[in-house]
Amino acid sequence: EKLKKLPIQLVHVNFDQSTKAKALNAAFDTLTRNYDIAVVLDADNLMKPDFLSKINIAFANGCYAVQGHRIAKNLNTHFAILDGISEEINNHIFRKGQQALGFSASIIGSGMAVSYLYLKQVMAEIKAVGGFDKELELKLIEDNHRIIYLEDAYVLDEKVQQPQVFANQRTRWISAQLVYLRKYFVKGSLCLLFGKTDYANKVAHYAMVPKVLLMGFLIIVTALSWFTPDTLMIGFTQWASLSILYFTALLIAIPRSYYNFQTLKALSSLPHSFLLMLLALFKLKGANKKFIHTPHTANFEKAA
Numbered sequence: 001e002k003l004k005k006l007p008i009q010l011v012h013v014n015f016d017q018s019t020k021a022k023a024l025n026a027a028f029d030t031l032t033r034n035y036d037i038a039v040v041l042d043a044d045n046l047m048k049p050d051f052l053s054k055i056n057i058a059f060a061n062g063c064y065a066v067q068g069h070r071i072a073k074n075l076n077t078h079f080a081i082l083d084g085i086s087e088e089i090n091n092h093i094f095r096k097g098q099q100a101l102g103f104s105a106s107i108i109g110s111g112m113a114v115s116y117l118y119l120k121q122v123m124a125e126i127k128a129v130g131g132f133d134k135e136l137e138l139k140l141i142e143d144n145h146r147i148i149y150l151e152d153a154y155v156l157d158e159k160v161q162q163p164q165v166f167a168n169q170r171t172r173w174i175s176a177q178l179v180y181l182r183k184y185f186v187k188g189s190l191c192l193l194f195g196k197t198d199y200a201n202k203v204a205h206y207a208m209v210p211k212v213l214l215m216g217f218l219i220i221v222t223a224l225s226w227f228t229p230d231t232l233m234i235g236f237t238q239w240a241s242l243s244i245l246y247f248t249a250l251l252i253a254i255p256r257s258y259y260n261f262q263t264l265k266a267l268s269s270l271p272h273s274f275l276l277m278l279l280a281l282f283k284l285k286g287a288n289k290k291f292i293h294t295p296h297t298a299n300f301e302k303a304a
Contacts (some may be wrong), residue, residue: 019111021123021132028120035116039060044158046073054153055113064145066116066153067095068111073156076139077167081266082273083159086211086259094205094255095149103201104140104147109133111155114140131176134206138184141199167276171283174210211250216242216274
């Protein structure tokens with residue numbers, strides 16, 4: 001009702017099975033003008049005042065697809081803090097890090113900008129229930145369009161606050177990850193053989209175990225290796241070294257602003273989040289056939 005009062009073109013949709021891809025395609029079908037840039041945001045996102053200016057400059061300099069720096073809008077619960085930290089680790093490793101190595105940055109599905117006509121054309125071909133951003137980024141790379149990460153173009157994103165919401169969201173993410181790994185594994189492997197490393201690298205990301213699960217597994221396996229004999233030259237020392245390297249990498253990727261007492265308290269919820277992720281593995285069947293909505297409840301005005 002508030003949006004209807006604004007000087008904007010509002011497209012109201014009502015689907016039997018709603019997905020972000022369907023909503024975007026409905027917007028493209030309704031809009032008659034051919035714009036230069038399409039900026040995709042979630043309903044809970046808030047752009048920093050200079051976000052669009054920085055996007056515009058990037059496109060004026062020849063960029064074709066840009067992922068902005070999504071940061072936490074709310075840090076009001078332990079799970080919101082952990083979710084915010086996870087986002088920043090991903091920003092550091094899968095966007096800033098990938099770009100530093102010469103690869104395309106990963107897109108997230110919101111806080112991003114793509115050439116308008118290209119996105120309109122590609123989205124018409126995407127029927128994904130979840131994880132449409134994965135299909136989009138692979139299409140961009142396949143068409144030789146590098147995805148750029150703008151670290152100083154900020155978009156505030158609401159972080160999950162409750163354990164069950166966290167579990168549902170991660171179930172959707174893991175399911176989409178596995179769907180696209182199966183769908184593009186062979187193609188990604190062939191791209192690696194033929195030197196198309198950017199595409200192969202992106203597909204390889206889908207085979208990665210989620211951070212919380214990997215942390216939990218490393219701790220458990222390292223502890224168990226203390227009580228078991230070395231097998232194939234792999235024992236406690238090797239597992240401990242691997243765990244230290246992995247945790248050090250994560251610590252380096254966390255912004256300094258998160259090094260505080262609130263984060264220390266939030267770490268007490270890590271075992272709970274590990275169990276939720278573990279249980280999510282048993283709920284993957286059919287999870288990508290129905291869009292799992294993430295509810296938003298944070299105070300917009302306070303966040304702004």
